[in-house]
Amino acid sequence: xxxxxxxxxxxxxxxxxxxxxxxNARAVARLIxxxxxxxxxxxxxxxxxxxxAGHARVIxxxxxxxxxxxxxxxxLVAAYRRRGLRVGVLAVDPSSPFSGGxxxxxxxxxxxxxxxxxVFIRSMASRGHLGGLSWATPQALRVLSAAGCDVxxxxxxxxxxxxxxxxxxxxxxxxxxxxxxxxxxxxxxxxILEVADIFVVNKADREGADQVVxxxxxxxxxxxxxxxxxxxxxxxxxPILKTIAAKxxxxxxxxxxxxxxxxWLAATGELAARRTRRAADEVEAIALTVLRERIGDLRGxxxxxxxxxxxxxxxxxxxxAADELVAAVTG
Amino acid sequence: xxxxxxxxxxxxxxxxxxxxxxxNARAVARLIxxxxxxxxxxxxxxxxxxxxAGHARVIxxxxxxxxxxxxxxxxLVAAYRRRGLRVGVLAVDPSSPFSGGxxxxxxxxxxxxxxxxxVFIRSMASRGHLGGLSWATPQALRVLSAAGCDVxxxxxxxxxxxxxxxxxxxxxxxxxxxxxxxxxxxxxxxxILEVADIFVVNKADREGADQVVxxxxxxxxxxxxxxxxxxxxxxxxxPILKTIAAKxxxxxxxxxxxxxxxxWLAATGELAARRTRRAADEVEAIALTVLRERIGDLRGxxxxxxxxxxxxxxxxxxxxAADELVAAVTG
Numbered sequence: 001x002x003x004x005x006x007x008x009x010x011x012x013x014x015x016x017x018x019x020x021x022x023x024n025a026r027a028v029a030r031l032i033x034x035x036x037x038x039x040x041x042x043x044x045x046x047x048x049x050x051x052x053a054g055h056a057r058v059i060x061x062x063x064x065x066x067x068x069x070x071x072x073x074x075x076l077v078a079a080y081r082r083r084g085l086r087v088g089v090l091a092v093d094p095s096s097p098f099s100g101g102x103x104x105x106x107x108x109x110x111x112x113x114x115x116x117x118x119v120f121i122r123s124m125a126s127r128g129h130l131g132g133l134s135w136a137t138p139q140a141l142r143v144l145s146a147a148g149c150d151v152x153x154x155x156x157x158x159x160x161x162x163x164x165x166x167x168x169x170x171x172x173x174x175x176x177x178x179x180x181x182x183x184x185x186x187x188x189x190x191x192i193l194e195v196a197d198i199f200v201v202n203k204a205d206r207e208g209a210d211q212v213v214x215x216x217x218x219x220x221x222x223x224x225x226x227x228x229x230x231x232x233x234x235x236x237x238x239p240i241l242k243t244i245a246a247k248x249x250x251x252x253x254x255x256x257x258x259x260x261x262x263x264w265l266a267a268t269g270e271l272a273a274r275r276t277r278r279a280a281d282e283v284e285a286i287a288l289t290v291l292r293e294r295i296g297d298l299r300g301x302x303x304x305x306x307x308x309x310x311x312x313x314x315x316x317x318x319x320x321a322a323d324e325l326v327a328a329v330t331g
Numbered sequence: 332x333x334x335x336x337x338x339x340x341x342x343x344x345x346x347x348x349x350x351x352x353x354x355n356a357r358a359v360a361r362l363i364x365x366x367x368x369x370x371x372x373x374x375x376x377x378x379x380x381x382x383x384a385g386h387a388r389v390i391x392x393x394x395x396x397x398x399x400x401x402x403x404x405x406x407l408v409a410a411y412r413r414r415g416l417r418v419g420v421l422a423v424d425p426s427s428p429f430s431g432g433x434x435x436x437x438x439x440x441x442x443x444x445x446x447x448x449x450v451f452i453r454s455m456a457s458r459g460h461l462g463g464l465s466w467a468t469p470q471a472l473r474v475l476s477a478a479g480c481d482v483x484x485x486x487x488x489x490x491x492x493x494x495x496x497x498x499x500x501x502x503x504x505x506x507x508x509x510x511x512x513x514x515x516x517x518x519x520x521x522x523i524l525e526v527a528d529i530f531v532v533n534k535a536d537r538e539g540a541d542q543v544v545x546x547x548x549x550x551x552x553x554x555x556x557x558x559x560x561x562x563x564x565x566x567x568x569x570p571i572l573k574t575i576a577a578k579x580x581x582x583x584x585x586x587x588x589x590x591x592x593x594x595w596l597a598a599t600g601e602l603a604a605r606r607t608r609r610a611a612d613e614v615e616a617i618a619l620t621v622l623r624e625r626i627g628d629l630r631g632x633x634x635x636x637x638x639x640x641x642x643x644x645x646x647x648x649x650x651x652a653a654d655e656l657v658a659a660v661t662g
Contacts, residue, residue: 042650043648043650046648046649046650047648047650047651049648050642050645050646050647050648051645051646052645053645138649139649272643275643276636276639276640276643277639279638279639279640279642279643279649279652280635280636280638280639282642282649283635283638283639283642283649283652283653283656284626284635284653284656286649286650286652286653287626287653287656287657287660288619288622288623288626290653290654290657291619291622291657291660291661292619295615295618295619304611304614304615305607305611307610307611307614308607308608308610308611308614309607309610311381311610311613311614312603312606312607312610314381314382314383314384315381315382316381317374317377317378317380317381318377318469318470318610318613318614318617319373319374319377319378319617320378321610321614321617322614322615322617322618322621323621325614325615325618326618326621326622329618329622329661330622330660330661330662331661
């Protein structure tokens with residue numbers, strides 16, 4: 001039964017990829033499921049997708065819980081749709097409404113009924129079985145880009161390393177803040193000054209919004225003197241915009257800022273550099289997984305066990321044992 | 332200067348290892364520093380140590396902050412010293428008093444003045460540059476075991492995955508609890524029932540200690556019916572002991588329980604199994620690091636960059652690029 005299911009799926013792959021590149025929402029959803037599941041069919045999927053990779057602009061959206069990431073994403077989607085662009089959304093955030101199975105189900109079903117809708121929304125588990133954001137997200141990006149998305153928004157909660165990860169995946173990273181959340185201090189702590197290409201202060205009608213803007217400007221004024229900022233080519237200084245996402249106010253300004261950043265990226269060669277770095281990270285992660293699996297296969301057999309027993313008995317030190325293991329893997 | 336320092340160090344390695352195996356505290360400290368630094372000399376160190384690996388019993392001590400881990404460790408050290416045994420302590424806990432540079436410095440200096448003291452105490456950063464506890468700790472264990480320690484205590488705070496990691500390194504794992512910390516619920520949550528070979532309820536003179544014991548017994552009664560408990564050979568049921576570590580009360584009972592567990596480990600073959608598993612984990616971790624370094628070397632060159640650009644241009648999918656990278660690493 002399982003074998004039958006697998007072979008059926010594998011047989012479907014070229015057809016699925018064709019349908020996905022024609023913009024079929026169900027096919028897109030199934031391909032992203034293959035990505036999330038780490039399916040063996042992924043090799044074939046990625047091989048078929050490579051020549052039709054598309055040219056989606058990848059926008060990262062990050063911020064602390066409560067700053068209005070989902071609302072801002074919705075407002076941006078609406079702004080892009082008004083421009084007639086196709087938009088993909090990857091919500092990598094367990095606390096986001098997009099991640100709610102039911103709501104997401106509704107949206108997916110809605111797309112099934114209107115495949116020309118021009119919006120793909122997908123929630124992804126923040127930590128996949130193979131290392132999370134950095135592993136699965138680039139491949140989901142490929143699927144959405146090949147499906148004809150002009151823009152893909154990756155929305156993720158800015159906690160821990162997530163905002164650094166999303167910045168490494170995105171062409172343009174937007175850091176969202178909101179008044180009354182101690183964001184000024186938080187910003188300095190988490191090093192978001194380093195990752196932000198655009199700052200958006202949301203909930204700008206609330207008290208303290210101007211103070212957040214002033215805090216950011218002050219930190220930027222310090223930051224431009226630091227070596228890590230000085231190394232930026234052509235001196236992109238992240239603009240600070242104000243929005244009221246719940247009312248849709250300011251979303252067009254954000255889209256314009258993204259476009260200006262895109263022009264800067266292209267003019268300085270930074271776009272190619274970022275995308276090459278991203279691909280190198282992805283290739284390296286896959287290669288390490290392949291090597292880890294080979295070691296795992298050896299572990300399933302007796303080779304590693306024999307080496308380990310010799311280490312326990314003091315016949316072999318762990319480095320020499322590792323050398324033998326590496327030789328077995330690479331032999 | 333740096334090259335001179337390195338060659339001097341490398342030349343010292345056989346002498347250092349000789350001194351360490353004779354129990355010289357300064358030599359032991361320097362070898363563990365090499366471990367922590369991931370020094371290139373480690374290969375030589377481990378190769379020299381392998382035939383004189385020693386036979387230290389490895390005891391893991393874990394528990395939430397505030398249960399009295401450091402006090403309990405001190406009480407156990409005293410109990411072992413009364414039996415005339417040599418004891419090593421690895422405190423892998425940033426919040427532990429042992430980790431305080433000054434105090435540790437004092438203890439190390441104290442040892443330098445009395446190398447026959449029979450106690451080595453060493454704090455280690457909980458997360459090293461190569462993956463932390465699971466990487467550096469086994470090698471530090473080797474050093475202490477070769478230095479003639481009969482017992483090595485690994486003390487670590489039971490947060491996140493730490494207690495699982497310490498259990499994977501230890502022959503016998505002690506889980507410490509204390510009244511009034513909601514430990515009952517915590518225990519069930521963190522799965523410490525699975526890792527504990529011995530439970531110690533510390534601060535037994537405080538209100539609620541008996542309730543903690545009853546909660547543990549109740550959870551054990553549920554646990555023994557679960558498949559994961561049933562698989563344990565020879566049915567070791569973790570004893571539940573009460574101590575007042577601050578007064579040294581109960582430490583001898585804990586040492587006796589450790590001895591009984593040691594007899595059980597030997598009788599069932601579980602000791603050899605645990606140590607082989609530990610060595611296999613260590614060898615695997617080193618092998619993966621070697622492979623990661625080889626990829627890193629390629630990244631330093633242009634091979635990965637070229638592959639990445641072909642991925643960006645859609646000439647190559649990331650899996651095929653990874654295959655080429657793996658071939659380059661293993662060729």
